[in-house]
Structure formats: C-alpha cells, structure tokens
Amino acid sequence: MPATGAPDRPSPAPPPGPATGSAMGPAFLRLEGIRVEHRDAGGARSLGLAVDRLVVAPGEAVALTGPSGAGKSTFLELVSGLRRPDAGRVLWGESEVSAFGEAAREAWRRLTVGFVFQDFHLVGELSILDNVLLPQSFAGFRVPAAVRCRAADLIAAAGLPDPRRRAGLLSRGEQQRVAVARALLADPPLLIADEPTASLDPATGAAIADLILAAARARGATLLMASHDPLLTARADRILRLEAGHLVDPAVVNRAEAAAVPAPGAAA
C-alpha cells in the first residue's frame, strides 16, 4: 500500500513498481507544464495558474495556501477535471485526465474524486441519507442495498444523528459532516476539499478537519485541500503555497518529487 500511516510528516513511500493507477485505485497525481489563463469580461487574459512540474504521491495529504485569487480554486478545478488547462497535462496514474472528453471526465470524477466544498452545498430539501446517496443517482437508477448500508455507516461514522433528517435543518458543522460522508460514498482515491473549515467556528472546524484527515488516511486516499486554516494546513503532509498563479517554494515541490517519482513516461 502506498499510503502511509505516519501522520504529520511528508511521507510518500516509493511506489511499488511503476506508478500505475486505475481510475478507481490510488495513483500518482502529476501536473506537467500547466498553464491556465483567465479571461475577464473585456476579453483580457491573465495568468490563472502556472505549474511546471508537480507530483503528489498516493495517500499524500497536501494543503494549498495563498491569498485569494492566487490560483487555489483553479488548481482544484484542474485536478478534479472540472477545467482543462490551456497548456500542459494532468495525469492520474497513467490516465491523462486533461485529455479526456467531457463525458469521460465526468465518469472519472464520479469514480475518483470526492468533493468537499466550503459551503457544503447539500440539497436542503433532501434527507441526510438522500444527500449522501445523491451522486449514486447520477449513473444508476436503483441504489444497491449494499451502497445504502455503506451510506448509513458513513453517516454514523461522521457522528450524525438520524439519517432521515432534512439536510436543510442541520447546523453548519453537521452539514459539513454530511458533505464529507457524501464525498466518501464512492470510496474515491482522491479527496478534494475547498476551504472545508472556512465557514465553521474553530472547534467545529477542527472536528471536521479530524474527520477529513482520518477518512483520507484510513482509505489511503490522496487529499488535496485549499485552506487558510493553519490548524488544518499544519496537519497536511505538505504545504504548497500559491501566489499569483505560481508555486512559491519550488524546493518543497521538488523534494517530494525527487523522493517519490520515476521520470514521467518512464513506465511507458
């Protein structure tokens, strides 16, 4: 298993053999020659993100920090396949996600990525259970009994009360717990959290941070989180700081790369 049990330490172990990874399994995440440009309303272009090389090992917990507008969201959108780069490649294991068509990216995202948002984004009219099961309805018509059981287990593990309660009636902390359970339903190897504690009070934020980090570690899932919350970022294996679209401390980046990664394309 590439995931490591040791907390709070840059930990990626060298992968066993080539960095393979199916859509479903843990895999190396690589960004190569990435450039993303934003266009404002007038059509003027500005740099959104520029990453020459970045490798995230399977099971690694990475925090992205930086002022707002520095490219954190763009980074997460890129890695989750919501956005395609203007140049460069995003690879998940052997899969070049940035080259996928839209339908393929959606399917890949459904199976690979678990999303936790700053504002939870639950469907307030649905119950806790139905919110957690919602991504299941994107592909299949019926929810298998096993998945339903798993959802109930995740809800219990997230410390939530009655799964039949309407999500809109929950406290903010409870809503984020539901969102975490929703992100974990498909057992994704890549968890992406965008400011997961920013709209919570410190105590609740810490509890959510525990929940997310524990869930990622227990599954050996790679965790990427954009956050300003020092309590959260301090617990990551690695902190990447973005400023004006660039990674500030390439040394940090390269240290992990040097430790962990075969040359891109070496497996081919």
Add this chain to the structure above:
Amino acid sequence: MNPLPMVLADLRALRFGGVVAVLLVGLAVAIGIAVGAQERALRKASARAADDFPLLVGAPGSPTQMVLTGVYLQAEALPLIDGAVMARLAADPRVAGAAPLAYGDIVSGYPVVGTSAAFATRFGRIAPTEGRVFAAAGEAVVGADVRFGLGSSLTPAHATAGHNHVPGESDAEEASHRHEAVRLTVVGRLPRLGSPWDRAILVPVETVWATHGLGDGHAAAADGTKAARIGPPWDAAAVPGVPIVVVKPKAVFDAYRLRSEYRQGGTMAVFPAEVLVSLYGTVGDLRDILVLVAALDDAVVFLAILLLTVTLVGARRRRYAVLRALGAGRVYVAAVVWLGAAALTTAGSLLGLGLGWFAATALSWAIAARTGLALSATIGAGEIGFAAAMAGLGSLFAILPALAATRQPVVEALRS
C-alpha cells in the same frame, strides 16, 4: 441515471411557487376543457330535446326561430298559419301524428302550451308518472318540474312580449294580465324529459283557443249543438290559426315529401334536426375559436412558466454546478430541469381537466336552471386530447430551460 430524487427536491424547494404555477396552468387549461365539454353537453341535450319534433310546419319566417320556440319554448310571437293546414295534415295518410302547438299564456311563469293529448305523450312515447293526460277542455298535464300538484286549479295569464317571465314565479306583470274567467285543473304529471318542456303546462289546444275567444276548432253539429270534445279531427273551417304544427311522418321518405310540399303555398316546413345541425356548425365554429383562444392563453401561461423556470435555472446554477462537480453529466442536469418543468405543466393540465369538468358542470347547472335543458357535461376524448396537447406543449417548452441548464459553465457557477 435517476434524476427523480433531485426533481422532487427541486419541486419541494419551489414551495408555494410550484403550487401557484400548477394552479395557474390548471386554470388556463380548464377554460379550453370547459368550453369543449360544455358545447358537447349543449349539443347532446338540445338534440335529445328535439327528438320528438321530426317536422315542424308553420308560417314562413325564420326556421331557427320556429325551432327555438317550438322545441325550446322560447317565448316569441310567431305568425300563424291557416288552421285548415293543420286539419289537412292530420288527415294525411303519410302522417302518423300531427299536433298543434299554441303558445302565449303562462301560469306562474310556466308557459302554457296548447296541443293534443297525443303530443302530450309524445305520440305515445311517454306516459304520465302521475294522474293522466288531459281528456277535456280545462284540464292540464304538467311537466316534471312544474310545482303544482294534481288537482291544483290554475288561472292562466297572457304572457307579455319582451317581459322575462321566470318559471315558477308569479309577478305583477303576470297578475295584471290574468284571464280571470279561465280555470285549468291539473290532472297529470309527465316524466322528466330534460328539456324546457319539463316546465311547461300542457292543455288541450281547444282551451287555448277558447281562452282567446277563437272557438274550439270543432264545427257545430247540424242541429246547432256542439259536443264539448277535444282533439282531432278538427274542422278545417272552424280551426283558428296556429303557430306551429308538429308532424310525425310515418317514414323518412314521407318526411321529405311532406317537407317539400309544405315548403310552398304560404307555409314553411323544417326538420328541427337540420336547423340544429346548422346551428351546431355555428356553435362549433364559435367553440373552435374559443378553444383556440384558450390554447393561446395556455401558451402564454406556459411562456410565463418557462420564464419562471429559466429564471430558476439561473438562480439554481450553483446547485446544478455542484451536481456536475460531484460527477453528474449534462444529461442528468437537463433531465432534472426538464422533468421538473414538465411535471408542473403536466400536473397543471391534469388539474385543468378536473377544473374544466367542474366549471362545465357548474355552467350546465346554471344553463339548466335558466332554460330547463338538462345538460350533463362529461369529459370526452376531445378534452383529454386537449389536456394532453397542453401537457405536451408544456413539456416541449420545458426543453428550453433544460438546455439553458446544460449550458451554464460549472466552474464559474461554483465560484459565484
């Protein structure tokens, strides 16, 4: 893919907005439904009421007015034809029955119709539910809805042209025109016919003539004495003018022969069914226009709903962007929006079917109260088709917000 949980969540999020939208569509669709159902009910009831009037013969004039007055008892003074015509018709071998219809009097707003005992039983088709048919001058048999019991003694009054006499109500106008010397005795009651005749008081035509000082249509015997008898045969020389003669020909062939014979020489002969067909044509055109207007009206309401939905899609773009981020495809989001909007218009159309039926029934009741024509509004294939067409139109319109939802950029919506 199973968009239903999300569709239900979206509809629940609308709360009263959704209820109002369904109600709005329901009311709009109901108009078209009610017009269709009402028109058919009117056609059926009026055709049924005309069943016992195969051929009407009267003085030249408006065939429509003759049918309205003869069959539906619309108070209107018709020109008279020579009584000899009636006597001749009654004696014609091609005629199974010929009866005069003489109007002009009322009792408590109920029209008094002078005719023969044979026509009182619709040439034998019906029998009184109570008592018997009149057998002598001064006797009356009443329609099912007339409020006078057997044995009642009635004084007819001359109906005033242009005055709205309400059946069952005696007013000052009527009281001032009473034929004080005349007494009618109710001897029988007819079964319900579902026509204005349920509110009529039928008397021997001789009584109507006598009330107006016109004799009784029977010649005196050679010795100068007169037997007080009623009904045919009448003596051509003694019969005063009559406005309408109802003729029941023996065969279809005879009916056409009679009509062509009595279309000339100072008389007019019409098949009420034929007049109704042309009336129905006009009413049908009117209905088509009303239904078309209703459909356009529905389209306007649907456009309003469409606008509402497009606005909603805009307001919910984050909600849908989250679905996309969680792995839902464009088709899923489109299905959620389309099903939601289509559910609103379809539910509205179904509600409209019910409301339309209700409105048509209420209208039928009002028309029945006014005219005595018993209408029963039913929802037929036409109405179901109309509602289905409206539901289809709404669902077609709903494609637009669904497409709009798929075109919203996910990343921008997530950040907004």
